[in-house]
Amino acid sequence: MTSERSDGRIVKMEVDYSATVDQRLPECEKMARDGRLQEAIESLLSLEKQTRTVSDMVSTSRILVAIVQLCYEAKDWDALNENIMLLSKRRSQLKQAVTKMVQECYTYVDAMSDLSIKLRLIDTLRTVTAGKIYVEIERARLTKTLAQIKEQNGDVKEAASILQELQVETYGSMEKKEKAEFILEQMRLCIAVKDYIRTQIISKKINTKFFQEEGSEDLKLKYYNLMIQVDQHEGSYLSICKHYRAIYDTPCILEDASKWQQALKSVVLYVILAPYDNEQSDLVHRISIDKKLEEIPKYRDLLKQFTTMELMRWSSVVEDYGKELREGSMETPDTDVFTYSEEGEKRWKDLKNRVVEHVSWSYFYVTLKKITERVDNERWMKMETRKYLWHRYLTTFHLYLHKIILILIKIK
Template sequence: MVEKMPNEETKMKLVDTLRTVTAGKIYVEVERAHLTSLVVKKLESEGKIEEAANLILELQVETALFDTPKIATDTEKSRLVLKCAVIYCLLAPHTNEQWDLLNRISLLRELELVPDYRAVLELFINQELISWKNVIVRVYEKILKKTPNGTGIFDGKDGEKRWKDLHMRVGEHNMRMISKYYTQITFDRLAELLDFPLSDMESFLCNLIVTGAITDAKIHRPSRVVNLRARKANLEQLDQWANNVQKLTETLNKVLSISYVTAYVVY
């Protein structure tokens, strides 16, 4: 239908309308990608390269590339696509969508083709701390950056920036794990667990708080501690205290009942 439009202006208006209608609808994501490619080609012909690149980056096509026959029948290209999928998913900021995609990628049977990348993926899925120096740098840096069969994602100046972004993602993952088990932690201990210098740790934590990644954290600089739980309102604290007292009395009553029964049986 698009190709049958009488002129270029009408054609592009139809394309823009269809792209607007199909936005966010996963069952037509491939068709929307084709429409976007038409817009990108037009922008490239007009010399608007940056605008075209931004438009491509907005696409959220998850399976179209890997499922194409050209990729599926070529083992080397399949490996490259899988590696790139893993790395770019890890580099993405942590959201519900990113976490969902991360878990779906981990279920792909084809990940057996890239066991090292699957291992890196599992580090982020496991609810455990990841050591940047002892695990990522010592074990996986040579695999991710310095091999002939690498992806090239971490090469050059842009690659160095992505490597720093990966460090940030590891730190964010570790911060989520720490906030699960700590209510309060000192600056020194937090820097040790995050594998950050003390000065970098504070700026990193401030950035997480500002962006909303860790919403309840509060920094107390005079005491050099970080509170990782939101302060409860007085009424909420009172309700919690009342519930705890009720549970305590119920437990005591059960103990007394057992004691009476035991005494009755003995005597």
């Protein structure tokens, strides 16, 4: 049997001490129960030196675990922390033995009710695991626990800072699902402290193809809901639409009519809110062919208005869709897109601008007379949309002027 020492050397077991350990452990346990904890620890430390010297990894691991168990059962927290530090620093200590000891101590953390004792143990374990790849997973879990404690105590900023120490995406021994859970927690805490730029950076550490794997649906939904919060802060409506589409396409959402309807409503509203460009136009048409839109007719009809080059009036949109979009109905609850909050009012205003923008793109398909009859005069020259309308007005005017000049030339 081979094992690895703390200095990186691979060594073979020279002597098997398992029989001696089998005999010594019960004796030391009895000593500890009789109140002679220190005597029991010293006896085990003496034996640990022998097993470590001959590279008996299994026996050394058993002894290290036994020492911390005796300290924990005796509730001697000073002895527990001191021996963790001592055993991890012993010359040419076996890595596998340290790993077993740390794993054992990790189970004590959740079992401790006294916060100060728990924090001290976490600090000790984080100290002995720092920079050691072979216990990187245990250190990551301890760090996550510490961050949770900080957050529960109201220090969210410190919790976010602590968790960002981890670069779990580089941990080869950690499973993909656990990596994703850590990264999502980092994202959540960054959003909690309004660090949206860092959240964007961290989000790129997750390969979204992972969400196609079985058992990852809950993580997928959490990821896209976090991304929605980020892009809502940035005001990136098209990105939000894509996030809701990803949620909508999730099997567990499609199985629940109320959930997929809410997701699809948000898809429709955010693609409409997104400023017009080729990508937005393409997405509008792809969404419009979804047969499930038939079950939310108001949203289907609203989307249809943005797929045809016909003029619409804002007052008509408010009259036909306002109550449904902002308050919902018995059949179809409202979304949180157009609430009466500050953010909801901003999005409502942006919808108004999109209506006028759509009119501007329909400009070449109607006469100027129809434009002036249908478009609300108050919106004709408003800030966000006047550049679209004015540009098209001048373009059309030049076309008419050019035709008039040609006619006059022919008359002459």
